[in-house]
Amino acid sequence: xxxxxxxxxxxxxxxxxxxxxxxxxxxxxxxxxxxxxxxxxxxxxxxxxxxxxxxxxxxxxxxxxxxxxxxxxxxxxxxxxxxxxxxxxxxxxxxxxxxxxxxxxxxxxxxxxxxxxxxxxxxxxxxxxxxxxxxxxxxxxxxxxxxxxxxxxxxxxxxxxxxxxxxxxxxxxxxxxxxxxxxxxxxxxxxxxxxxxxxxxxxxxxxxxxxxxxxxxxxxxxxxxxxxxxxxxxxxxxxxxxxxxxxxxxxxxxxxxxxxxxxxxxxxxxxxxxxxxxxxxxxxxxxxxxxxxxxxxxxxxxxxxxxxxxxxxxxxxxxxxxxxxxxxxxxxxxxxxxxxxxxx
Ligand SMILES: NC(=O)c1ccc[n+]([C@@H]2O[C@H](COP(=O)([O-])OP(=O)(O)OC[C@H]3O[C@@H](n4cnc5c(N)ncnc54)[C@H](O)[C@@H]3O)[C@@H](O)[C@H]2O)c1
Numbered sequence: 001x002x003x004x005x006x007x008x009x010x011x012x013x014x015x016x017x018x019x020x021x022x023x024x025x026x027x028x029x030x031x032x033x034x035x036x037x038x039x040x041x042x043x044x045x046x047x048x049x050x051x052x053x054x055x056x057x058x059x060x061x062x063x064x065x066x067x068x069x070x071x072x073x074x075x076x077x078x079x080x081x082x083x084x085x086x087x088x089x090x091x092x093x094x095x096x097x098x099x100x101x102x103x104x105x106x107x108x109x110x111x112x113x114x115x116x117x118x119x120x121x122x123x124x125x126x127x128x129x130x131x132x133x134x135x136x137x138x139x140x141x142x143x144x145x146x147x148x149x150x151x152x153x154x155x156x157x158x159x160x161x162x163x164x165x166x167x168x169x170x171x172x173x174x175x176x177x178x179x180x181x182x183x184x185x186x187x188x189x190x191x192x193x194x195x196x197x198x199x200x201x202x203x204x205x206x207x208x209x210x211x212x213x214x215x216x217x218x219x220x221x222x223x224x225x226x227x228x229x230x231x232x233x234x235x236x237x238x239x240x241x242x243x244x245x246x247x248x249x250x251x252x253x254x255x256x257x258x259x260x261x262x263x264x265x266x267x268x269x270x271x272x273x274x275x276x277x278x279x280x281x282x283x284x285x286x287x288x289x290x291x292x293x294x295x296x297x298x299x300x301x302x303x304x305x306x307x308x309x310x311x312x313x314x315x316x317x318x319x320x321x322x323x324x325x326x327x328x329x330x331x332x333x334x335x336x337x338x339x340x341x342x343x344x
Contacts, residue, residue, distance in 0.1 A: 016254050018141075021074075022046035023253075024097045026082060026130070027104030028069060029053045029062035031209045032146070032200070035246045036101050041072040048095055050088070051104060052081040056111070056118075057210045064340075065207055082126035085133070092133045099253055100143040102130050105176075108211055109150060109302045112173040123176035124183075131187045131195075142194040144252045147181055147266065149201040149238070149307040150174035158274075159238075159308040162199075162266050171302035181266055188264035194257035198249060201270035201309050205242030205329060206336030213277070214330065217284055218337050221292045231299040233278035236306040238270035241329035244322035245269055251318035270309025271322045280326060287331050 023040055027033030028049030037047045049069060053062045069075045080087040082104055091097075106112075106122040127145070134140045152160045154168035169175045184195040204214040220227045248269040257265050285291055299305060314320035324332075 016043060016045065016250060018254050018256065019045060019099050021099070022048050022076075022095050022097060024048050024050065024091065024095070024100045026050045026100075026102045028077065029066050030103065030107075031207055032203055032242060032245060032249075033101075033103040034065040034069065034207055035205070035242050036103065036249050037069055037075065039246045039250060041069065041075055044074070046074040047072075047076075048091065048097070049075060049077045050080050050082065050091065051077075053079055056106065056108070061207070061210065082129055083121050085129045088129050088133050089136075092137045096139045097137060098139050098141040100130070100134060100140075101249060101253060102127070102143055102145040105146060107173075107209070109171045109173045110300060111211070112171050113302055116172050119172050119176045123173075124179060127180050127183060131183060131193075135187060135191050135193060140193070142196070142253060142256055144196045144198055144249060145180060145184065147197045147199045148174065148177040149199055149268070149270065149309065150304070151178045151181065151199060152307065153304065158306065159272075159310040160268060161310040162268060162313050170304055173302075185264050188257070188259060192259040194259055195264050196252050196257045197264070197266035198252055199266065199268050199309075200245060201238040201240050201268065201307055203240050203242050203245045205333055208242070208333060213280070214284075214333050215337070217281060217292065218288065218334055221284060221288050221290055222338075224293065226293040226295045227281070228297050229277060229281065229294045230297050230303060231277070231305055232296045233276060233281065233294075234305070235277040235299070235303070236274050236308070237277070237280070238273065238307050238309045239275055239280065239326050239329070240269065240271040240322060241324035241332075244271065244324055248314060248318075248320045248322075251320055252314070255318045265317070267314040267317065267320070268309040268311050269314060269320065270307070270311055272309060272311045273325065274306070274308045275326055280330075283326050283330050284334070287334050
């Protein structure tokens with residue numbers, strides 16, 4: 001099975017100056033959590049992974065990601081729901097985490113229209129458990145957590161900047177992510193806790209999520225099935241390659257949040273390069289060597305037509321510099337997909 005390493009290019013080892021481990025990474029059965037854990041393990045850092053391996057999408061891929069991580073001697077895995085406070089507290093007591101990467105969540109905008117309660121449990125209750133456990137942990141130094149570009153909601157000023165007001169969410173998913181930022185803000189203020197929010201922008205890459213466009217499109221094109229092209233291909237996204245996202249996560253984790261500031265830090269981790277959905281599909285067609293059968297559709301409720309990130313703040317704070325364009329990144333994704341599913 002192809003393993004993918006974010007070390008495929010200019011990923012330098014001395015990136016981590018302040019992290020000894022073990023690092024708690026939540027959502028290691030998931031797409032980004034798997035890559036974040038693997039990157040730490042490759043750097044020789046001990047990782048404790050937690051995931052409830054829920055069936056939001058095909059659990060086989062979650063089990064396969066977890067199995068791959070379990071090959072590392074310095075990885076321990078616990079199948080827990082993060083809303084289970086006692087279980088998570090027990091892990092904090094046992095491992096004395098200094099650093100935490102909190103990525104587990106109920107993801108997906110469209111699913112929040114049909115399954116709203118999953119979002120409250122996994123994104124709000126579980127987030128509070130993480131904050132409370134970190135707050136009481138003796139050696140705790142820093143937690144970075146996943147927010148989302150969806151917090152920008154109906155904003156039309158592009159590119160999105162961290163200083164823009166974020167008061168117009170377009171889905172319950174976005175509400176939960178914005179709530180996480182507000183919860184973190186109150187804990188940072190009350191308890192002087194070093195917390196950092198990371199707004200991810202449409203992350204894609206090997207071991208990607210089956211509910212996201214790259215995965216669904218590659219599958220459909222290979223199987224000669226039609227693809228749904230929302231907003232007639234006129235959606236535009238700041239598609240970010242997962243290797244770049246992970247470099248951003250580790251850079252942020254290694255940079256202590258300044259608790260003397262009034263606001264806890266929140267960073268855009270996008271790619272700083274806007275691409276239309278139509279071009280995204282063209283690149284897939286080029287690498288697969290086949291035309292897609294397209295169902296042109298209107299935009300879906302809850303979806304935003306465009307997301308574009310101003311990444312200056314992350315560039316200045318921890319040298320965040322995404323370097324993978326969609327031509328290179330989608331090729332890596334297609335190669336992984338064909339290998340994983342045994343397609344020629
Ligand atoms: N992928 C993206 O484009 C993107 C964009 C913006 C934000 N995000 C955020 O980044 C994070 C990671 O996203 P991803 O794409 O890897 O999603 P994912 O669904 O692949 O991973 C999330 C993991 O969390 C686990 N999980 C969910 N609820 C849990 C709970 N209550 N207890 C324990 N485990 C639980 C799931 O089983 C899953 O393995 C999420 O917080 C997501 O909201 C992702």
